[in-house]
Amino acid sequence: MSPSGSSLYQKRSIFTVIESLIIIGLALVPLFTSFPYRVNIFLSWEGAYRMSIGQMPYKDFGLPLGYGFWIIPALFFKLFGPQLISLVKAQVFINIMAGFAFRSILKRLEVAPGIRTLSVLVFVLSYSFFNFWPWYNHTVIVYELVGLAFLFQFITRPGQKVRFLYLLLAALFVFLSIFTKQDGGGLALLLCLALLLYNSLHEKRPWDIPLFLVFLGAVALAFIGPLLPHGFSYWFNHGQPPHNSRLAVTDFAEEILGASQWIKFYLVLMVLCLVPALRDIKALWLNKQAMLFLLLTLGILAEAALFQVTSYTPPDNNIFFHSFAFAFLCSHFSVLQHIDLGRFRTFVAGALLVLLWWSGVFWKYIDRVFARVFPAPVEMAKASPDAENVVSRRNFMLSTDTTKDVPTSEWIFSRLPEFKKIYMPPSTVQGMERILALPVVKEKQDSIKVLNMTELTPLAHAMPFRLETGEDYPLWYHLGVGMFNRQLAAFTEKVRTHHYDLVLYEYAPGLNNFFPFALRAELKQHYRQVDDFLAPRRPTNAVIEVYVRP
Known part of the structure; x- marks a missing residue:
């Protein structure tokens, strides 16, 4: 290996280590703290507990979802016992799995190591770090990311026989995504089919999609077949009137056109980045890596726009799109501006900007210390006649909520x-x-x-x-x-x-x-x-x- 090649390999290895530290290090943080009781976590606990003691979904209990979400929590109950904190441990594993799946996708798209590492940092800060508890609206996307990672292994390794195993694994995790939440999983399937369609046309290989669907059908049959005698169809919207569809054109229009500022902002920037490439559509089409990256990013943005309507609570379900858009835009702007994010100083500057961008994620933890060092002034909304009344951003509105709330500082x-x-x-x-x-x-x-x-x-x-x-x-x-x-x-x-x-x-x-x-x-x-x-x-x-x- 030449000296320049050795230096390049060493640089890539350093970025790999940094990415691993970011993904694993931040995922492990919840293991060293305690938590207030989480709203709705009762559902995660009971499903995992029932499965961990051998109960069979739809035979022993019904649910209007697949049971994919509860597989990992149930495994962790088996390993560590049915304690609420075991759910936190399960989420640590899920966050690590998500981080490495995202990294694998960018690696197969040949994103430059420095940009890839910054994108991993964005992904962890924007989507994983604050997810301490398992929830199906998050797990559905994680399964999708793992499925996409295997799909890109299949697409970008044309000469290897093992690639068919990758396609089978992609089908498995796409099914688990569907079997966790139908809306997110269905959108994941459509995205995979779009990527496979382009690959089939580019490689002139028409069997990619049929083979994927055969694998998907086989996996579905293996999971669903044993459930069919136990009222499975009832729980999937057959025979339980009334049933209301969540699909309303008005809701989609209101959310996408009336809100979704980040998604539309990224889309505008992507169009600006693509102006030079659009002058030669044929060359863009033939550039497989560029087209896959473009289709993936557009697909993720479209999925995020739809997912925020079909899975509307909590309101940050769909923020997985930030890291994909960042990776795409950063890759293009670094070329246009001749910025080498592989250089140490440039990379550190980029990392500091990312940390500033997502400072709200970790500020709430720093704020606890900050508030002690720089306590806020005591302002009086109602004071004695001899004292000065102070109105500020902390008290300019009076609460009319009569609920006697117990602040978490008093919880035990x-x-x-x-x-x-x-x-x-x-x-x-x-x-x-x-x-x-x-x-x-x-x-x-x-x-x-x-x-x-x-x-x-x-x-x-x-x-x-x-x-x-x-x-x-x-x-x-x-x-x-x-x-x-x-x-x-x-x-x-x-x-x-x-x-x-x-x-x-x-x-x-x-x-x-x-x-x-x-x-x-x-x-x-x-x-x-x-x-x-x-x-x-x-x-x-x-x-x-x-x-x-x-």
């Missing part, structure tokens, strides 16, 4: 191992202790029949009690989302006949039937309420009610 830890390193409102912790001390819990022990319609699903292991099973039993109780009228009727009948020894019901008046309101009325009539305490939400605007047989 529970003694229960299932809630290790997770802090909650004191009312919640004390309420759980009172539940465990109830005579009916102590007398019946593990034979107790419990309906737990709350976010405290780990109580199933802490108490413990046997979870109900059945093809018609929902994994969660959001009416019209996780369960339907048929399930509500079944629960109503069980409450009226005093089927349960203990019922825990979470009353969240600000959430539309998050736990069915109609069932609360039945509980008021047929059961006796013995306690209530705050639910572990932020803000603390929901109450958990405890009912026993009269």
Whole structure:
């Protein structure tokens, strides 16, 4: 190897090390901290717990999604136990997997090492670092990224027999994406088909798409076949009226044209970058690497624009597009401006600019220290007649919210191992202790029949009690989302006949039937309420009610 070649190899190795440190180092941060109870994490816990103890989706519980999301959390429950903190460990693994999948895609597109490393930094800061808990709207994209990584291995390694294994693995992870969330997974499939279509036309090889679809069908059959006898189709929108589609032209137009500033901004910059190339369309078409990069970036932007409408909560579901757009634009602008981001000083300057751009991600952690060193002045919205009233950006608006919120600074830890390193409102912790001390819990022990319609699903292991099973039993109780009228009727009948020894019901008046309101009325009539305490939400605007047989 020549001296110049050795230097280039050493430089690439350094960037590889930096990328690995960024991906792994930032992913490991959550292992060294504690967390407030996460809203909606109850759903991740129960699905993972049920699967980890051998329950079969759709046979033992139903859900209007595939179970792809729960595979990794269930594995981590097997390895580390059914504690909430095991979900954090699972997300660490998911974030590492996502980071290396993104890196692999850029590497197969031959993005320059310096630009690739900066793009990895953008990806981790913008999409992974703050995701401490597993959630299906995030996992669906991670599976897509892994599928794309294998797909690019297939496309860019034309002479290797192992490439067909890459295509099979791409089909597997695209299916897992679909089997995690239908909207994101469906968009992932369309993007893969678009990339394969270009590759087929460019290489004059018509069998790429049919072979991919055969692999995808085989994987789907292997996963879905065993589920078909157990009401699988019911949970996928067949036979549970009413069912409302989320696809509305007005919603898409409102979100894409009325918002989506970053997506449209990136699109404008991409058009400007492509002006020279568009003067010779044929040359652009024949440049396989450039076309794949262009199709991928445009596809990701289009997916992000649609995904923010079909999966509208939380509002930052779709921010995976930043890193792809950054990699594309940075690659083009560095050539136009003759900037070598492989040089140490230039790379450091670029990294500092990226850190400034995404400072909001880590500022909330720095702010805790900053606030102690430079405390904000105490301003008085209402002062005595002899004092000066001060109006500033901190108090120019008066809150009309009458909710008595408990700030997280006052939350405490529970003694229960299932809630290790997770802090909650004191009312919640004390309420759980009172539940465990109830005579009916102590007398019946593990034979107790419990309906737990709350976010405290780990109580199933802490108490413990046997979870109900059945093809018609929902994994969660959001009416019209996780369960339907048929399930509500079944629960109503069980409450009226005093089927349960203990019922825990979470009353969240600000959430539309998050736990069915109609069932609360039945509980008021047929059961006796013995306690209530705050639910572990932020803000603390929901109450958990405890009912026993009269």
